[in-house]
Each structure stands twice: as structure tokens, then as C-alpha cells.
Amino acid sequence: MLYGRTMATHRPRFEPADPAFADRVRADFAMQAAMSAFGIAIVEIGSGWVEFEFAPPPGLTQQDGFVHAGVVATALDSACGYAAMSLTSPQARVLTSGYKVDLLRPATGDHFVARGWVVKPGRKFTVSSADLLRSDGKAVAIMTGTIVQLSALS
Secondary structure, X not given: OEOOEOOHHHOOOOOOOOOOHHHXXXXXXXXXXXXHHOOEEEEEEEXXXXXXXXXXXXXXXXXXXXXXXXXXXXXXXHXXXXXHHOOOOOOOEEEEEEEEEEEOOOOOOOOEEEEEEEEEOOOOEEEEEEEEEEOOOXXXXXXXXXXXXXXXXX
């Protein structure tokens, strides 16, 4: 349960290519300094979905005091990407090739939850979605992302 809402619709059922996907996702996430700088932490990982807690530190706001849209987009981008990564083979890497974000209301508050889930997996491209919720359960932003799998970064 998340703020009184069920997560069932955001927890798809996919067969993972790697039984150790959760450890691999956590290790990869830990290498991203931006995640800790922005106050983003992994809460749960499943096959085809992730959930982050997001407690932005002071200084990540825009001129009106709301969490900056770029920071919101960063959280959603990572949620989309790590949801996709949870379905890849151990050797694969993922990168975002494109996304669309809709900001639904100001990002006010000091605690958020970002949820990412795979909509359609693919061998090369995966479509993922993500949302960012305030502590009152209201959606702040939603994203649809296209994630590309790379067998080796070049």
C-alpha cells in the first residue's frame, strides 16, 4: 500500500532474464551519485517495476519554492530505466533514448514516492512509465520513457 492506494497496477508480472536482477539493479543504482545528491533511494524492486523514496534536500527548488522540474524528471527517468533494467540479462546496460513528462501540479512537500514500471518490454527497446506522488497521494508528474538496451557501452 502506498498512501492508501494499492500498487497492484504498477507491479507488472514479467519473467526476469536474470534471477539476481534486484541485486544488479541496486548495485547499478548505487553508482549514480545524482540519486543520493537528490535524496532518491530505492524502496522496492520487482521484475518490471521499482519504487523509490524521494526526500529532496534544500536547494533543489525553483524560484517559487517547488522542487525543480529537472529534479522531478531525473527521479522519473531513473524509475523508468531501472524498471526496464530489471528485465535485462546480466550483461546488458540500459540508457534512456527519449521520454515525455507531464507536470500535473507543483512538487510541494518534503517527501515523494516515484514508481516505475514496464509497459512493453522488448529485445532492444522497452517502454516504461513512471509517476511521482506527494505524501498526500496526489500525482505530481507522470512520464513515459523509451529505454534502449545495450550489450556494451561504447
